[in-house]
Amino acid sequence: MELITPNIGLIFWQLVIFLIVLFLLAKFAWKPILGSLKEREDSIENALRMADQAKLEMQQLKAGNEKLIAEARMERDKMMQEASQMANQLIEQAKNKATEEGSRMIMQAREAIQNEKHAALTEVKNTAAKLSIDIAERILRRELADSGSQQQLVDSYLKDVKLN
Amino acid sequence: MKRLLIALFCILSLPVFANEPVATQAEATDKEAFSPSEMILHHIGDSHEWHFATLGDEEHGTHFTIPLPVIAYQPTKGLSVFSSSNLAHGEAYNGLKLEHEHLVAEDGSKVYDFSITKNVASLLLSAVILLLVFTAVARGYRKNHGKAPKGVQSFFEPIITFIRDEVAKKSIGPKYERYMPYLLTIFFFIWFNNLLGLMPGAANLTGNIAVTMTLALMTLVITLASSNKNYWAHIFATPGVPKPLLLIMIPVELIGVVVKPFSLMIRLFANITAGHIVVLSFISLIFIFQSIYISPVTLAFGLFINVLELLVAILQAYIFTLLTAMYIGGAVEDHHDADFQMGGGDGAEPAHAH
Numbered sequence: 166m167e168l169i170t171p172n173i174g175l176i177f178w179q180l181v182i183f184l185i186v187l188f189l190l191a192k193f194a195w196k197p198i199l200g201s202l203k204e205r206e207d208s209i210e211n212a213l214r215m216a217d218q219a220k221l222e223m224q225q226l227k228a229g230n231e232k233l234i235a236e237a238r239m240e241r242d243k244m245m246q247e248a249s250q251m252a253n254q255l256i257e258q259a260k261n262k263a264t265e266e267g268s269r270m271i272m273q274a275r276e277a278i279q280n281e282k283h284a285a286l287t288e289v290k291n292t293a294a295k296l297s298i299d300i301a302e303r304i305l306r307r308e309l310a311d312s313g314s315q316q317q318l319v320d321s322y323l324k325d326v327k328l329n
Numbered sequence: 330m331k332r333l334l335i336a337l338f339c340i341l342s343l344p345v346f347a348n349e350p351v352a353t354q355a356e357a358t359d360k361e362a363f364s365p366s367e368m369i370l371h372h373i374g375d376s377h378e379w380h381f382a383t384l385g386d387e388e389h390g391t392h393f394t395i396p397l398p399v400i401a402y403q404p405t406k407g408l409s410v411f412s413s414s415n416l417a418h419g420e421a422y423n424g425l426k427l428e429h430e431h432l433v434a435e436d437g438s439k440v441y442d443f444s445i446t447k448n449v450a451s452l453l454l455s456a457v458i459l460l461l462v463f464t465a466v467a468r469g470y471r472k473n474h475g476k477a478p479k480g481v482q483s484f485f486e487p488i489i490t491f492i493r494d495e496v497a498k499k500s501i502g503p504k505y506e507r508y509m510p511y512l513l514t515i516f517f518f519i520w521f522n523n524l525l526g527l528m529p530g531a532a533n534l535t536g537n538i539a540v541t542m543t544l545a546l547m548t549l550v551i552t553l554a555s556s557n558k559n560y561w562a563h564i565f566a567t568p569g570v571p572k573p574l575l576l577i578m579i580p581v582e583l584i585g586v587v588v589k590p591f592s593l594m595i596r597l598f599a600n601i602t603a604g605h606i607v608v609l610s611f612i613s614l615i616f617i618f619q620s621i622y623i624s625p626v627t628l629a630f631g632l633f634i635n636v637l638e639l640l641v642a643i644l645q646a647y648i649f650t651l652l653t654a655m656y657i658g659g660a661v662e663d664h665h666d667a668d669f670q671m672g673g674g675d676g677a678e679p680a681h682a683h
Contacts, residue, residue, distance in 0.1 A: 167374060167429075168602065171539035174400075174443040175375065178452060179543040183518065186456045191510035194463035198489060199509060201470035208475070 365613035373533045373605045376430055376447040377413040381530040397450055401425055401432055402441040413444070448540070451532035455522050463517070492516055492650060500654035504661050508654070511551060515544060516650040523601060523642030527635065535645075536601035538594070545590035548653045552590075556660035589656050593649055600645050604638040 305318070379395040396414035403409070406424070415422035416432075424435050432442040445453070462481065469482030478486050497505040497512055522535045534540055562568075564582040567575065611631040614623050 167370070169538050169598075171542050172375065172446075172537075173441060173539075175446065175448055175537060175539035176543050177443055178445075178449040179540050180547075182449075182452050182456050183514075183543065183547070186459055186518065187511065187514045189460055190463055190514050193460075194467045195510045195513050197467040197470055198463070199493070199506075201474070202486070202490060202493075205475075 363613075363616045365610065365617060368613065369606055369609045371430075372609055373536055373602055374430060375532070375537065377416065377427060377432070377444055379447050379450060379530075379532075395450075397447065398445045399425070399432065400443040400445065402443060403434060403438060405438055447532045448534050448537055451522070451525060451534045452540075455518070455525055455534070458525075459514075459517060459521055488516075489513060496647075496651050496654045500651065500658040501661060502658060505654075507555075508551070508657055511547075512650050512654055515548075515653060516646050519544070519597065519649055520643055520646035523645060524639070526601060526605065527638055527642065533602065533605050536598055536605055538598050541594040541598040544597070544649070545594035548593060548656060549587075549590040551653075552656045552660045553586075555657060557663070559662060560660045589652075593652055597645055597649055600641055604634065604641055608634050608638065 377399060378397055381393040381395075383393070384391045396412045396417075398410060399413050399416065400408070400410050401423075409423050409425070411422060416425070416427045419426060421435055425432055425440065426435060427433075432440050432444065434440050463485075466482050466485050469479060473479055473482065477483075492513055493505070493509060496516075497509055501508055519535055522540075525531050526533050526535060564586070565575075565579055567578050567582065570578050608631055611627050611634065614627045615621075
């Protein structure tokens with residue numbers, strides 16, 4: 166009977182001490198512990214979700230990259246084509262221009278040669294005329310010392326002029 | 330129930346009683362016979378002093394004892410506080426004396442005993458241990474913030490999460506958070522005190538009916554305080570029960586409300602006390618047979634029971650916590666299956682019978 170008769174003193178102390186322990190533990194132990202556990206679980210869940218999201222983003226990024234690379238390759242091909250086309254065009258143009266320039270220069274040269282020739286001919290003519298005149302003058306000066314030969318010469322000249 | 334318990338104790342201490350006559354015959358020449366039942370009851374009971382050991386005989390030997398404060402309230406004299414060493418060996422002090430560890434007044438008047446007995450001292454010790462351990466755990470969380478748990482923190486974390494996830498969340502449901510401090514405190518309080526009770530020379534706190542009664546009453550108060558209208562509707566208008574039967578059902582359900590915490594009280598008390606009795610019985614065998622050759626058997630069985638008690642210590646703490654959570658869960662549950670899947674029809678199908 167002794168064993169199953171609750172003692173009022175022990176009930177009192179048990180109640181008081183248990184409630185104090187409950188209050189203190191709830192405030193200083195369970196609250197921070199459960200809070201930290203919850204926080205940690207939340208952060209783990211967050212991290213997992215973020216990892217999933219990152220994976221997805223990564224995949225999207227990869228797909229985007231591949232598209233970009235393909236586009237870039239296409240662009241490059243196009244550019245290369247255009248460039249070679251342009252180069253060909255340029256070469257053609259240059260060739261044409263060079264030919265044109267060449268022929269123009271040849272023409273100019275020809276013209277200049279012609280001009281020079283004319284000038285030279287004129288000079289030769291003039292010099293020849295002057296020489297002739299000089300020679301004629303000297304001859305005449307000697308020949309025409311007498312008036313009979315002078316007359317004779319004039320006559321022959323006049324005859325020539327008529328012929329001209 | 331009390332008779333049942335006495336029967337239980339009788340059965341548990343049967344080997345002790347069976348051997349008693351033999352022992353007394355063998356000790357007939359000794360001046361004082363060894364009484365196992367007295368020794369066991371002394372060990373599992375409360376005391377006004379904390380007695381560890383005695384070297385030599387009762388009267389002349391050295392006692393290793395801590396005297397504890399006696400706090401007595403008498404309606405006629407008021408409060409008196411003094412050391413229990415004043416009451417040693419049946420001496421009277423301040424008009425009070427100890428009679429079989431009971432504080433009584435010499436003039437026979439009523440005494441309310443609020444002494445710091447061995448159990449209360451053990452209770453205080455366990456309170457200090459609980460506070461030290463779990464503030465250390467909480468400190469660990471602050472120190473290792475955002476890092477993996479370390480040391481004592483990592484030892485208790487799985488237990489705390491187990492109580493939260495397997496006990497509270499499953500039994501109470503979404504409102505579990507409010508009850509977590511109580512459930513955790515009650516679990517660790519019972520576990521720690523069960524373990525402390527297994528220490529040599531320690532008090533048998535959780536095997537004391539006053540302690541288990543207080544714990545069970547707190548569970549009852551919390552259950553009733555958090556009960557909603559579904560809980561009471563289930564008691565006073567049990568769904569699916571015909572009106573006339575309610576006359577029987579209402580008292581049965583009301584008894585059920587009280588029986589639940591009562592079973593908590595008896596279960597913890599009986600389990601822990603029985604464990605102590607069995608261990609002590611095995612140890613008593615040495616003194617009963619007065620033979621050293623029985624000691625290997627005693628040691629083996631005593632050790633086995635002691636290790637079993639380590640398991641029982643956490644198991645009983647878990648059961649008490651789980652049942653508390655389930656009672657609270659039943660009180661805060663929002664929805665009740667009106668017919669418990671027993672077919673909610675109005676029974677208007679007798680045509681098939683013909």
